[in-house]
Amino acid sequence: MLFLSVLLVALGFAVGALPLGYWLLSNLGVNVRLVSAHNLGVENVLRRAGTGPAVASAALDASKGFLAVLMASSLGSVSVCVLAGVAAYVGHLFPPRALVGSTPPRGRGNLVLLGVLTGLSVAGGVSAWLTLPALIVWAGVLGFTGFVSVATLSGVAVLAVLLSLSGTPDAVKFGAWALLAVSTWRFKENIGRVLDGTEPRVGEDVPMAGKRDDVVVAAFMIHPMTLKDFWQTKRFSWMRPLVERGVITEGTxxxxxAELRPMKVGELRGIRTAGGKEVRCYLLSSPLLPDVFRDQPELATRRAIEGAQLARELGASVFGLGAFWSVVGNKGEAVQAAVPEITITNGGAYTSGTIKAAIPGILEHFQAEGRDLREATAAVVGANGVVAFGIARTIAPQVRRVIMVGRDLERLERSANTLRRAAKDTEIITTVNVADIRDADLVFTATSDPNPVIFAQHVKPGAWLFDEGRPADVDEGVTQVPGVRVIPGGVVRPPGNMQTRVDLQFGEGQVPACLAETLIIAATGEYDRKSLGAQTKTENINFFVEEAERLGFQVVD
Incomplete structure (x- = not known):
């Protein structure tokens, strides 16, 4: 008896694991990887494949739950029937990779649950008076909230309570609560998105790449700069008072x-180009703090790859790497190699383009205030980098002296020699000591350091600082130096009326240039213009500057 019970439960798992709907849609030529439960399961199938395939796929899923219970009913044990139903649901949610490949479809299993409940009522020995209330609660909560995940958890919770109060065997009670536990684990990300306001409701139009000509979809990876940013999302905000009271440590x-996979934490809506095309952007995050990128680069690269996979499942055509994500995996090359089905960009080209666009205005304002540009000393911090060297190359012919600050003196000298040949009348100095910028009238900085690198003691009174670093290279204390002006760099205002619940910390309605590059690629379909690796092509920089202006993006200076 025990052997047969175990065998039937195992068969329930095997039946539930069969990806029947997945196989059906694949044979029909539907891209199942983009029919994702990260949006809405059955609705996406209906929209992408049509009514017939959607109904057939749903019926196959429901039949798995029903068949698992029906087979178990041959023993005449309610307990075995319930456990077999739970096993079928678990098998559907977590099928062996041998059946579905390395990236299993992320089904929610609502139709499997329906099949299980039907089977329990018809053949499993569970009264319909116990299963029917669960279905009524499911329908009511779905109608009231519009969230499938909330409805499913509510219905399963009611079923677990009713079975526990009905005097059924302990194994049935255990199975019911196990079903609730598995459901809760499966829907944890959906509930997080409900709290953050990013979970789509039933009937809501969910844009996907290639779905409509007038709507394009992008995704962008962000991360908290400080522990304070960690509380922005409601799914984590409950931890804040516990940390402040010392109940939970910062280390915890x-x-x-470090254990959390990338998640959808927000959206950018209301972006509309001058030509009328809407650009929707999903904001994804794996909440790694800046020092993790330096200390655990393998973890950061793995999370970036997972973020790209999630972006693809969400239906995005291009995935941008922001802040410290932009430097992982050889500045995105490893991420692109791991997920070739979606375009990856680190945003370097348009970031350089915004600088190119902003510097003339900064220099013009500098002279307009009575400052002699030809006699000025300019410093460029982070000059070993592509962006900062581009700044040095732009300003060198216009000032008396340029101080190039970097970490690799030998490489700095090679770059300096290039500038010396192009700007023969300008004195070029190289140094690894940021304190040497004390004589500079103009300071341009673009490093990838997670902490400020320029402090008040490094800046002379009256200096202007253009800070391209993210996070900021310039310490807040610098603003206390008399006459100093700090100008944030790489800030762009997209066209339209952009709205988001996430504070990107670039000002209302504004985004960093690397995010703007992601939006421009999505809007134009020029996927070959992506920025990857250390090299940035001049032709791509010019492309983004020109396309940004045509589409209505504005550089903030």
């Missing part, structure tokens, strides 16, 4: 952040 929060 950091360890939790």
């Amino acid at each position: 929060v950091r360890r939790l952040a």
